[in-house]
Amino acid sequence: MFGQKQSFKFGFIGLLILLLPVLCLGKGDSEKNKNKNKVTSSKVKDKKTKVAKTKNKKSTEINITESLREHRAVTKKFPNKEDGWNKLGLLLERLGDAPRAIDAYNKALILAKKHKNKKFIVIVYGNLGNIHHSHGKLDQAIEFYQKSLNISQKMGNSQIVANTYSRFGTIYKSQGKLDKALKFYQKSLKIEKMLNHKEGMANDYANIGLIFNLKGQKKKAKQSWNLSLKLFKALKSPNVGKVQGLLKGL
Numbered sequence: 001m002f003g004q005k006q007s008f009k010f011g012f013i014g015l016l017i018l019l020l021p022v023l024c025l026g027k028g029d030s031e032k033n034k035n036k037n038k039v040t041s042s043k044v045k046d047k048k049t050k051v052a053k054t055k056n057k058k059s060t061e062i063n064i065t066e067s068l069r070e071h072r073a074v075t076k077k078f079p080n081k082e083d084g085w086n087k088l089g090l091l092l093e094r095l096g097d098a099p100r101a102i103d104a105y106n107k108a109l110i111l112a113k114k115h116k117n118k119k120f121i122v123i124v125y126g127n128l129g130n131i132h133h134s135h136g137k138l139d140q141a142i143e144f145y146q147k148s149l150n151i152s153q154k155m156g157n158s159q160i161v162a163n164t165y166s167r168f169g170t171i172y173k174s175q176g177k178l179d180k181a182l183k184f185y186q187k188s189l190k191i192e193k194m195l196n197h198k199e200g201m202a203n204d205y206a207n208i209g210l211i212f213n214l215k216g217q218k219k220k221a222k223q224s225w226n227l228s229l230k231l232f233k234a235l236k237s238p239n240v241g242k243v244q245g246l247l248k249g250l
Contacts, residue, residue: 082111082120086127093131101131122151122160129167138171145171162191162200169207173214182211202231206243218250 089104105128112120129144145164152160169184185207192200209224229243 080111082108082115082117082124085111086120086124089127093127098131098135102128105131118151118155119157122148122155122157125151126160126164133167133171138175142168142171158191158195159197159200162188162195162197165191166200166204166207169211173207173211178211178215182208185211198231198235199237202228202235202237202239205231206239206246209246213246213250222247222250 085104085108089101089108092098092101092104105124109121109124109128111117112124125144125148129141129148132138132144133141145167149161149164152164165184165188169181169188172178172181172184185204189201189204189208192204205224205228209221209228212218212221212224225243225247229240229247232240232243
């Protein structure tokens, strides 16, 4: 196993010390130096990794802040553009400013309704549902998702319908309403199959597996996760490891 130290026989070491004390001391010092160098090298690598992560985080924050400044300027110059307000809401949400994000989304929604832009109304309702969902306000989230779903169904936007069904599934799963959650994940899967959208299918199979696992139906969970894994592998998705972990945990 990794991390274990090698053990030496005392007799062999004792003989070397008696016959070649200088050589042995040199070898011992060399081993110590090697170990010391290994530890130092490891510490340096860890430090470099931490520094790199910190730099990346700061770089991301700077980029978001710069984008936020730009979009505020755009919304000030073009206050009647729903797209600008929606993007501003997304940036504020990423910065953790939920109240202002919701305010920006609401302004985008008012403008989208004014311009009778149904496609954008659906998007903004979805974003409002997402932000309420992420803050645990599930009833409000369901309300916004339902509004998004109603319009999407009338427009015939199957992909958004599938996405919304999946979101309903996630909410009901978090509420412990497993049968209801399963129903919505399966409805989403049916549409994703029709659209031949492999990533959506893989996600739905994974979520369906989670529900079966929570219901104690291990065999069905395994079947769903194997189907999910096959699709994620074909897509070379980073989710491969997650699903493999779920299967190992059965």
